[in-house]
Amino acid sequence: MAQKIVPNLWFNHNADEAGGFYSEVLPQTGARVSARYPDDVPEWQADFAGDTLVVDLDVDGYRIALINAGAEFRPNPSISFMLTFDPLAFDDDVEAARRALDETWAGLATGGRVLMELDEYPFSRHYGWVEDRFGVSWQLVLAEPEREPRPFVIPQLMFSGPVQGKAQEAAEFYVSLFDDAHLGFIAEYTEPTGPAAVEDVMFGEFQLAGQPFSMRDSAAEQVYAFDCGVSLEVRCADQAEIDRLWAALSAVPEAEQCGWLADRYGVSWQIVPENMGELMERPGAYDTMMTQKKIVIADY
Template identity: 55%
Template structure:
């Protein structure tokens, strides 16, 4: 079971976005996972009664959740999804990997914005960074088949703005808080690069369970940072795990709502029970959830 699921905030178009992603990635699927109830909604939610609430997207074994909501938040490049085009995933044929990469790049670029044009870079023979029509950021990279294997999708956190030069601190926190976690490769800038100090991280990675994540400090000034536009949902076994993670991560009291929190870097997390779907089938569960900050399973 995937313990940490990237959640993407959508502006009333989560179902449409899910269909789009299912068309972009070979073998991907999209389905409405939950709907807003007809009762117990807050005033600003009443227009959503009966509409999709969450849409589940599966891409190469990785689950993403699209949240159908209003225009309160938007994704930005502070959290992107790295697509790892390892030739080993394509029978060892780099040309096949590049062809697949080009096809997906074309689809994601249609109606989107190229942040770094696809081409050759010092760190990869083929790479590009694009923000698609829904505002979601994707980094497409042809990787070295001689390196350690990594999954096709790797969420990547970019520390800029108020969180500039704090990637290493975040790695230390996350790998201390989560069980079965470890830091992988770390590559410092080595010299002052824009706002990045010499010891800031040009790229790094960490693992939580079997899931890999990337982290880097921005090498250019950014006027944005982490928001609820992309959050990380953590599936917890019981109330004890919810309590432990909540106490370790929550650093912004005003951000606490319905299982959501913001950590000291501004990253949004959703700390939820693993059987959340089952719990939400209880009478008045949605109404009870709306009254909570940290989720208390017994009160649902």
């Protein structure tokens, strides 16, 4: 099944460098340039003319898009990526899985910032949270033998600040918008923890369009929030699906541009047709996209 929801990460003129970096430090990962800026970009984008626009990252079969843009945004830990190292993927060898995790951690941590030390915790025998040199956050965890197999990559949304305590509400809202979607396991805080109240989500899981996601309410005050540094691109079958999701999700009119929107929780989405790549090859397509808020396929 094609991946319907693709995380997009914002980079400051260095998406090509990032693609090479992730290809080296993440297991089973490759990168390729999938789109370039046209030669005749607007004047304010002149330094991007003919340059890389999007680098596609394939992480063990999971697609992440790296957007080559400016300094306006940068990824932050409000949306991170959980990497589960399952011994089953290493011939049921726990030590081999642990070594692979440690090697990946060392690569991601080089030039980065440790958010939670790689260590044993009550919820995991081997876990760490790191922000890499580009600002992208990764949570690495060694799978427990008794747990069901999990995908290697799962995005996690962390709710804090003005949306503290909204994790389950948001997940329920998102589940209502997609096919093959449901809430999964939810663990609640049993006592106040930082800004998290009793019954806020300590860890939760949900599925959208057959893809796993996780969510949590933050246990610490945060200085960052959801923004365009990490956005969720939804590939829609037709204009009707674009219209439906746009109407349901868009909550910040000033954030609407080129298919981008921000929802009521501040999460950024890109609502695009699944053949956007083909549309962008048509004459004048880039100029058309730059004038649009919601993508209207018939304009291309």
